[in-house]
Amino acid sequence: MSAQMSQKSMLGRRVMLGAPLVVLAAAGGGWALMLRRMAGGNFDPHSLPSQLIGKKVPDFDLPGLNGGAGITGAELQKPGRTMLVNFFASWCIPCLEDAPMLNQLAKTGLPIWGITYKDKPADTEQFLSQHGNPFGRIAVDLPGRVAINWGLYGVPETYLIDASGIVHWRYAGALTQRVIDEDLTPLLHRLGA
Amino acid sequence: MIPELGHFAIALATVIALAQGIVSIWGAHRGDARFIAAAPALALSQALAVLFAFLALVWSGIVSDFSVINVAEYSSARTPLLYKITGTWGNHEGSILLWCLILSVCGAAVAGFGRNLPSALRARVIGVLGLVACGFLLFTLTASDPLGRIWPPPSEGQGVNPLLQDPGLAFHPPILYCGYVGFAVAFAFAVASLLEGRVDAAWGRWVRPWTLGAWCLLTGGIALGSWWSYYELGWGGYWFWDPVENASLLPWLTGTALLHSAIVVEKREALKIWSVLLAITTFSLSLAGTFMVRSGLLNSVHAFANDPTRGIFILVLLGLVIGGSLLLFAWRAPVLQPAGLFAPLSREGALVLNNILLCSIMAVVLAGTMYPPFVQLIFDQQISVGPPFFISTVVPLAAPLMAAMGLGPVLSWKRAAVAPALLRLWWAALASLIVVLVGFYGRLGWAAVGFGAALWMVLSALAEIAERSQLFRLPIGTAWARLRGLPRASYGAAVAHAGLGVAVAGMVGMTLASHSIILMHPGDTTKVGRYDWHLVSLTDGRGSDFTSRIATVAVTNARSGAPVATLRPARRTFPLQQQTTTDVSIKTNGFRDLYVALGDERDGGIVLRINVNPLAPWIWLGALIMAFGGGLSLSDRRLRIGAPVRFVRRQRTTAVKVAAE
Amino acid sequence: MRRLCFAAGLAILLLQVAPAFAVSDPSELLANPALEARAEAIGSHLRCLVCQNESIEASDAGLAKDIRAIIRQQVVAGRSDKQITAYMVQRYGTFILLRPPFEPLTVLLWGSPVIALLLGAAIAFFAFRRQRREAAASAPIPLSPDEQAKLEALLRS
Incomplete structure (x- = not known):
């Protein structure tokens, strides 16, 4: 009788002392999942979500490049069609990779507006003449303050705004064919652009 | 070949x-x-x-x-x-x-x-x-x-890498690794005892020296790393709660807990299962600390060359080592029979409290380090956990630990009363309280409490030694004999506790640091703290594989104008690696550091970061005292493995010597 | 853009850029020491977004510089610490806060000290209770009054 009892309590204690093992299994499983997703490219501990998703862009008024038309917040808060806004700079190296992708997108008829970040207009001009100009309009943010209001943390960054002015998507870094095919294109289809 | x-x-x-x-x-x-x-x-x-x-x-x-x-x-x-x-x-x-x-x-x-x-x-x-x-x-x-x-x-x-061309960092990894890996022996003893199904006082006696040795080295390794960041990076800080730093702190915390719980196993044959678990945990955290920080999943300022396949390999390996030992633990630990009975209020009870608090601190540091990646994995949200979080959670847990640290060693085994113990420490308590009050009067705010706690740790450690030797009660000769007769392990514990007090005093002192960042031209003077800082000149220098720009800064006492020190901070440029490093200049008098680092040159002048860091050297001095205390304890004959054999041999050689004379 | 600045735990680092301290242009600091101290306190609780684990105050990244400047403008303009922090959170989310806010998502994080202490206390409590019970079970059975009388008689004789 007592031997049976102690057998039972022994099992209970084994279960209890197995708790650290359960904790380890959970932690290890989590790590494994993170490593797998990181290797697959869909888990980046350094990425940062945009606060603008689901909202309208903030108010601002920026002058255009070399006397061209500028961009205001009001225009982007009700653009009337789905469009992209791209922050870029001539000094930014990933922007070189970004340029052909934007050119390719512009050819599909998607309107893209550009905002230069802390870039001298002359340098921007040269950058555009060298790498193509996919932008319908270009505004200049020399002090970089409007960018901060958007929550920008580097260049290039690309924002997708729908016809009613809601930001649906933000991509930080140079666009790649994979990102366009897997993220952007389906979104554009959903928005009916 | x-x-x-x-x-x-x-x-x-x-x-x-x-x-x-x-x-x-x-x-x-x-x-x-x-x-x-x-x-x-x-x-x-x-x-x-x-x-x-x-x-x-x-x-x-x-x-x-x-x-x-x-x-x-x-x-x-x-x-x-x-x-x-x-x-x-x-x-x-x-x-x-x-x-x-x-x-x-x-x-x-x-x-x-x-x-x-x-x-x-x-x-x-x-x-x-x-x-x-x-x-x-x-x-x-x-x-x-x-x-x-x-x-x-x-x-x-x-x-x-020029930053690694520094004696402090050159020897930091071996010492740190010796600490990490030393816990492998405690781990192996734990697993072996689970295999045998037996943990007794002897187990505690064998595990203690290995744990103690590893702990001393880990303490030294962490201190060395922190010192390196203090003088090499030119930031004025010494601990940044970075994941990589936390990774070294975690096994230190559980290792410290193990050090104390193993005493209970050795003396009273209690806390066996717990000590075995601690030994496994400590080594597991060491492993995780060495390898997980390389997986690229933690938002650390340290960039490791990482490679996901390597990460998976390591994860499987860690899973086998840690998982295997924990499985064995769950299966075999219930077989271990507890023996020593003790009341909650006793020396054993105090050591249990020590373990609970140390492990809680460990849990908080672990939670803070691991929370961001897990939140991102599960909820797809990004959060940051930085120094303000750690400071506001760790300090409230460390405070009772420090208070109990003084009290614990004067409690008696098995069953104790607080009142007589407190009575023995009344003067230490009084002195600490006076420091707190004086500090408040001097508008030090919370730092006053910190200094009080530091003094409490040092004085209660001294009080414990005085108490054991009946110093001030017995005639001085007898007391001296008793002092000499005390085992080194007792001295070791007191020294290590006092060392923590010294280190805490240093950390509290650092919170009172004054600093200034200023653009100076040769000939300019500025006032920081109680000193005038005069930029004398800017010159060029040359080293084996770098060129440098050296500033000469003369420091004088702001009130009397008496010269205090001359500092020569530099900026080194390494053409091969295309890197620039700051060569901080620090002059200390043991109670405060004068600290100057150079920034960029602009408009014919140079930017200087000037710090006056009160008690800064005490942080590392305290860590050194702690490690020394551990070493003292380690040299105790009772703990030395194989000591009886050697002791007999030594006696024999002395006998031979005497005969020869 | 990322700069790596500090290491103490391990040596296996590839530090990419020289460590220079954050504020390389002192002119951005406020002349009023009280306001500057306030700005520093706010900035030291905000994370530099492009770095890994540094505060805005500790980083010399361009964005950190801009945010430092904005903090100082707003401090001078008389906005409260809370307003300035809220301004930053609105733009960059709670990710920018080095001290995460207490919210459902961080309950386990902020609760970790309490949970750990309670767990430790519970383990200690149950271990004590079990130890008591086992000790009581293995303790010798007390003598019955009869036996007691016999013992006393034996002792007397």
């Missing part, structure tokens, strides 16, 4: 380690004397093989054999010899080999020093170490080859 031989030695060591694991554990299980006797020899030969491989790597570094990838990438012909050597372990592959070397040396040390251990237990310990070593050697061999060749070899290497 030599690198290939080294590579072969690693392969050989892997096979030996596997044999060491299987033969020893199987032999101990079957009680086969021949197999048990083979264990020490296998451990020793494994250590020799790994040592050979490591020396092969160091040799390639010394002769600048750039056909070895590791040397080509992290060394150059112009690198000073010291850094050619230390550079070999200043990178991922080399450091893993160093790690394996220390592990195998630990196994050999158990074989060599553990002669008075029961041979079956010793075989099991060696076997467990062998299995762990086998796993990591296999990792070295397949995924992290330190001796890989490159063809054609480059004519010049890429050079050692």
Whole structure:
């Protein structure tokens, strides 16, 4: 009788002392999942979500490049069609990779507006003449303050705004064919652009 | 040729380690004397093989054999010899080999020093170490080859990272690793005892010195790293709660807990299951600390070369080592019989409180470090956990720990009363309280409480020694005799506790630092703290593989104008690595650091960061005192393994000497 | 853009850029020491977004510089610490806060000290209770009054 009892309590204690093992299994499983997703490219501990998703862009008024038309917040808060806004700079190296992708997108008829970040207009001009100009309009943010209001943390960054002015998507870094095919294109289809 | 031989030695060591694991554990299980006797020899030969491989790597570094990838990438012909050597372990592959070397040396040390251990237990310990070593050697061999060749070899290497060209950082990894890996022995003892199904006072006595040794080295390693960041980075800070720092703090916390719980096992045969779990946890955290920080998943300011396949390999390896031991723990720990009874209020009870608080701090640091990646994984949201979180959660847990630290050692075993214990410490308590009040009067705010706590730790440690020797009660001669008769372990504990007090005083002092960042031209003077800082000149200098810009800053007492010190901070430019480092200049008088770092040159002047850091050196002094206390305790004859044998031998040699005279 | 600045735990780092301290242009600091101290306190609780684990105050990344300047403008303009922090959170989310806010998502994080202490206390409590019970079970059975009388008689004789 007592031997049976102690057998039972022994099992209970084994279960209890197995708790650290359960904790380890959970932690290890989590790590494994993170490593797998990181290797697959869909888990980046350094990425940062945009606060603008689901909202309208903030108010601002920026002058255009070399006397061209500028961009205001009001225009982007009700653009009337789905469009992209791209922050870029001539000094930014990933922007070189970004340029052909934007050119390719512009050819599909998607309107893209550009905002230069802390870039001298002359340098921007040269950058555009060298790498193509996919932008319908270009505004200049020399002090970089409007960018901060958007929550920008580097260049290039690309924002997708729908016809009613809601930001649906933000991509930080140079666009790649994979990102366009897997993220952007389906979104554009959903928005009916 | 030599690198290939080294590579072969690693392969050989892997096979030996596997044999060491299987033969020893199987032999101990079957009680086969021949197999048990083979264990020490296998451990020793494994250590020799790994040592050979490591020396092969160091040799390639010394002769600048750039056909070895590791040397080509992290060394150059112009690198000073010291850094050619230390550079070999200043990178991922080399450091893993160093790690394996220390592990195998630990196994050999158990074989060599553990002669008075029961041979079956010793075989099991060696076997467990062998299995762990086998796993990591296999990792070295397949995924992290330190001796890989490159063809054609480059004519010049890429050079050692200038930041690592520093004696502090050159010896930081070996010391830190010795600490991490030293806990492997405690782990092996824990697993061996689970295999045997027996933990007794003797277990506590064997585990303690290994834990103590590892703890001293880890304390030293962490302190060295923190000191390096203080003087090399020019930031004025010493601890940033970065994941990589936290990774070294975690095993230190549980290791400290183990150190204390093992006392209870040794003295009272209680807390057995808990101590075994702590030993497993400590080594597990050491493993995680060494390897997980390289997975690229933690938002650390340290960039490690990471590679997801390597990460998976390591994860599986850690899963086997930690998971296997925890499974064994769940299965076998209920068999362990508790013995010593004690009341909650007793020395044992105080040590339990110490363990709860230390493990809570560990849990908080672990939670803070791991929360961001897990939140992102589960909820797809990004959060940051930075220094403000750690400070506001760790300090409230550390405060009762410090208070209890003074009280614990004067409580009696089994059952104690607080009142008489407090009565013995009344003067320490009073003095600390006065410091707090004076501090508040001097508008130090919370720092006053910090200084009070620091003084409490130092004074209560002294009070404990005075109490034990009945100092001030017995005639001075008798008390002196009693003082001399106290075991070194008692002194060690008191010294280590006082050391923490000194370190805490330093940390609190640092919160009162004054600093200024200012653009100065030669001839300018500014006031920071109670000093005038005068920029005398800006000159150029030259070193073995760098050029430098040196500022000369004369510091005088702002009130009297008396000269205090001359500082020469510099900025070094390393053309090969295209890097610039700051060479901070620090002048200390033991109570405050004058600290100047150089920034950019602009408009004909230069930007200076000037700090006056009160009590800053005490942080590292305190850590050193703690490690010294540990060493003192380690030198206690009761703890030395094989001591009786040696003691007899020494007596005999003295007898021979006397006869000769 | 990422700069790596500090290491103490381990040596296996590839530090990419020289460590220079954050504020390389003192002219961005406020002349009023009280306001500057306030700005520093706010900035030291905000994370530099492009770095890994540094505060805005500790980083010399361009964005950190801009945010430092904005903090100082707003401090001078008389906005409260809370308003300034809220301004930053609105733009960059709670990710920018080095001290995460207490919210459902961080309950386990902020609760970790309490949970750990309670767990420790519970383990200690149950271990004590079990130890008591086992000790009581293995303790010798007390003598019955009869036996007691016999014992006393034996002792007397």
